[in-house]
Amino acid sequence: MTTIPAARDVRTTPEGILWAPSERWVRGRTGEITVVDSTNPVLVWEPGVPVPLYAFPRGDVREDLLRPAKNPRTGTHTGSRIFYDIELDGVLLENAAWTFPVDDLAGHIAFEWFRRAGRGLEHWYEEEDEIFIHPRDPYKRVDAIPSSRHVRIEIDGTLVADTHRPVLLFETGLPIRYYMPREDVRLELFQPSDLSTGCPYKGTATYWAWRGDGDEPADLVWSYPEPLPAVAPVKDLLAFYNEAVDITVDGERLDRPVTPFTSKRPGRA
Template identity: 80%
Template sequence: MATFPTARAVRMTPEGLLWEPSERWVRGRKGDVTVVDSRHPVLVWEPGLPVPLYAFPREEVREELLRPAKNPPTGTHFGSRIFYDLEVGGGLLENAAWTFPADDLAGHISFEWFRRSGRGLDHWYEEEEEIFIHPRDPHKRVDAIPSSRHVRVEIDGTVVADTRRPVLLFETGLPVRYYIPREDVRLDLLVPTEHSTGCPYKGTAEYWSWRGDADVPPNLLWSYPDPLPAVGAVKGLLAFYNEAVDITVDGERVERPVTPFSKTPAARPPT
């Protein structure tokens, strides 16, 4: 009889790093140059960070493009042993790659993701699908479920959305997000902005800010015009940061959550 593991296959190094082999085919590019082409990547979770990184066997990395870092940083990536600059396309990307200080990960190299840190490789693929910001956590679930709940949203006492046909997005470790049809949102009270973010689970989001004088952060409303297939139910719908507005569901006020988005929501990708 076949048996299947029931616990996470994550391992911990003596230094406190969590890691797990992945069976996904992962490629990383800078422009048109493929720097990483790996069928044996490893997911690594640094202490205190909720999202993983990839580390790759050296033989699946184009090491000839790496140079010992001229100005290696300190106190980043959990005390990494060695940093590398990446020379590609006639340019030099400082501290684009590093090794972790763990014997379990000896022989592996990690890379910065441009859309996460502002430097590093700018295109990443799992199999044939491009992913953004960071690898997708295999232990995280995202479900977009149509609902008939009555959802009302207020900003500084003004009702800005009222619907009985939301889509509720449940994402592991984060508060429920209420995606609302455009017809049920007072978009005349908001203004579109140039801001956008990418999410490896949902796609690329566009934003709106509040027009009024209320003390709320900018970019507090977002939408995915072309979401990834797994969350296709939110296509074109609008969601507010629970952390910045007042939401009532079926007559019950939802407590504002405290999350990494609480102070400056749009500084991080929406959920």
């Protein structure tokens, strides 16, 4: 379900796409080649997609690098009208750009971000700040606040963490995440994972998997060794997926929430 931003400048198309003009200076590039450079991007929220993407006026795009897609994708990006491959130094980035079949976005081109889709442009910048995975949603907040609540974490009845000094991370659209000092977590019950994920709000996370029995999802626990400045208080702390463990806060057992992480292997926290 798409999160609907509550702002006067957000428009809705008959196809269910939400979009809003952005005043940020945005560039996308691979290697030393800048493919798009715009101070007039628009943010686009597709139906059923919880995070936004950017689309850009054609005049801000290096259209000389675009080629009609050899094998255009189907069933993606809200009935995309035209897909493009991007040719950079003889390398073809397939289906890396497309247009939307909606009047409001006529004359705009959207792009895949490599770190989100595994294809597309490698580096993206808002002003001089490099952004990873997808654009930051201006209608979303992420706050990391130290607390003295008593938080206990159990997995299949086994106490795995107990702290009176958590950092609570409040992120629009997600349950509270309880970040805990390592010395308050029985980390010997977990094993390091090779999973690493990026978040445009928090940084790059590393993960641990449960060593015990049961059908718990892999990569239940994560940490941000070098978080972005906005969430600096969570540095090196550990958090658990509320969707897969039992959390008790000040003596009250929390219900397990239903989120995009409930029914699939966790991929981003």
